[in-house]
Amino acid sequence: MIVRNARRIVAALLVSVMLLVTACATAAPTRFDQAQQESTQKKTGLAVAKDATQGSSFNRFFPGTQAGFERVYTQEKKGFAEAKLKKGGKDVAVLSISDTQGTIGVANPSAKFQNSSLKIGGYPAVTQGKNSTALLVGDRYQVKISSRDATFTESDRQAWLKKFNLRGIEKL
Known part of the structure; x- marks a missing residue:
């Protein structure tokens, strides 16, 4: 009986020591830990x-x-502002203005406008994919409209781009 109790005590001590040693051990940092540390510094x-x-x-x-459309601002931060264009409570387009010179890490964000033959309101414009049209104001500000509904067409986007105060943006 004494041997039996001694075995139990020794087993309990060994388990306790194992738990203590493994709990206090520090794990090697992973590649994700290192990347997190570098990016925050x-x-x-x-x-x-x-x-x-x-x-x-x-x-x-x-x-x-205007005329059955409602503009709702959704986001503004340094170098960018965005609004949704709604008709009958439904999102039909997203309107945005961004400062292309404020973008870090992009070589020349206005380069896509340099060879454009399309002009809207006298400013170079490009169609981006099937649902977006953008123009460059004052070689710095990109004014963009993206359709969110099939009823809001390319010609609608071009007409709404002309409704922005483009001359005012150019004077910024």
């Missing part, structure tokens, strides 16, 4: 340049509510 990982235009200053240049 970098100051250059910013997505927007310090001199980018504040998004709130773009709001006054968006077209207002």
Whole structure:
């Protein structure tokens, strides 16, 4: 009986020591831990340049509510502002203005407009995919409309791009 109790005590002690040793051991850092540490220490990982235009200053240049359409601002941050265009409570398009010079890590964001033959309101424009049209104002600001509904066509996007205060954006 004493041998039996001694075995139980020794087994309990061994399990306790094992748990203590494994709980206090430090795991080797993974590649994800190292990447997280590096990215949080970098100051250059910013997505927007310090001199980018504040998004709130773009709001006054968006077209207002017109003929059954409602404009609802959805996002504004440094270098960018966005609004949804609704008709009958349904999202039909997304309108946005972005400061292309405020974008870090992109060689020349306005390069896509350089060889454009399309002009809207006197500014170079491009069609991006099937659902987006953008134009470049003052070699700096991209004004873009993306359709969210099949009823909002390319000609609708071009007409709404002309409704932005493009001359005002150019003076920023």
